[in-house]
Amino acid sequence: MSNLKENGNLIKKTIQEGEGADLLLGPSSYSRRRQSEQSDNPDEQQYLNLVQKILTTGVERTDRTGVGTLSIFGAQMRFNLRASFPLLTTKKVFWRAVCEELLWFISGSTDAKVLQNKNIHIWNGNASREFLDRCGFSDREEGDLGPIYGFQWRHFGAQYRTCRDSYGTEGVDQLKQIIRTITTNPTDRRMILSSWNPVDIPKMALPPCHCLAQFYVSNNELSCQLYQRSADMGLGVPFNIASYALLTCMIAH
Structure with a gap:
């Protein structure tokens, strides 16, 4: 696996999309514009194409927020990390928050207070006293999100207590296992990083949206395929693309 750093890596990102808005560009003019721009930035263009597809063919659905969505199922995007990094520019992406949240x-x-202390407030809405009380977590201190992503990545199956507890070697350290497997058995087909733990879902302030990633090694290159059960195309997806691309690069190096 020593060539992983030299050869780079490839991420394959699979997402289910939701949320849309009105588009003022007609289909015919959009097609002409798309054809002329696809060669300039194919990574960005596939995102824009998917946004257009959702706006054109998405099904109106109700959701828990009461806002409603336009939704399609099983859409895919692929990003080649060998020579570039998929940080989209159509929408401003808070890069520092991408890095800090991943760490x-x-x-x-x-x-959530760990991020708040770094002036990153992307989890504030789900960590407030009002929100936690409304979800039935009145016994938790403000900021305690429950057994969400990080806990599942590093302590899957452990009994969650509070965000201040130390869990040491409790549970399964999925991330550590994946890195060890990549170096010792790179053809293994069980390199799965799962944030979806049905037992812990009721304890989470927000169930995981990007809930499963699989890693794959071929020709000394690392690939990652991500599945999202739910994805906000305008807000969350550009952030998630950058986050898992960064994670893939970090693991490969």
């Missing part, structure tokens, strides 16, 4: 996941933390 927060990797650390196993579930305390």
Whole structure:
């Protein structure tokens, strides 16, 4: 696996999309514009194409927020990380937050105050006293999100107590196992990183949206395929693309 750093890596990102808005560009003019721009930035263009597809063919659905969505199922995007990094520019992406949140996941933390202290407030809405009380978590301190991503990555199956507890070697350290397997048995087909733990879902302030990733090694290159059960195309997806691309690069190196 020593050539992983030299050869780079490839991420294959699979997402289910939701959320849309009105588009003022007609189909015919959009097609002409798309054809002229696809060669300039294919990574960005596939995202824009998918947004257009959702706006054109998406089905109206109700959701828990009451806002409603336009939704399609099983859409895919692929990003080649060998020579570039998929940080989209059509929408401003908070890069520092991408990095800090990923490191927060990797650390196993579930305390939103860790991010708040770094002036990153992307989890504030799900960590407020009002929100936690409304979800039935009145016994938790403000900021305690429950056994979300980081806890599942590093302590899957452990009994969650609070965000301040130390869990040591409790549960399964999925991330550590994946890295070890990549180096010792790279053809293994069980390199799965799962945030979806049905037992813990009721304890989470927000169930995981990007819930499963599979890693794959071929020709000394690392690929990652991500599945999202739910994805906000305008807000969350550009962030998630960058986050899992970064995770793939970090593991490969």
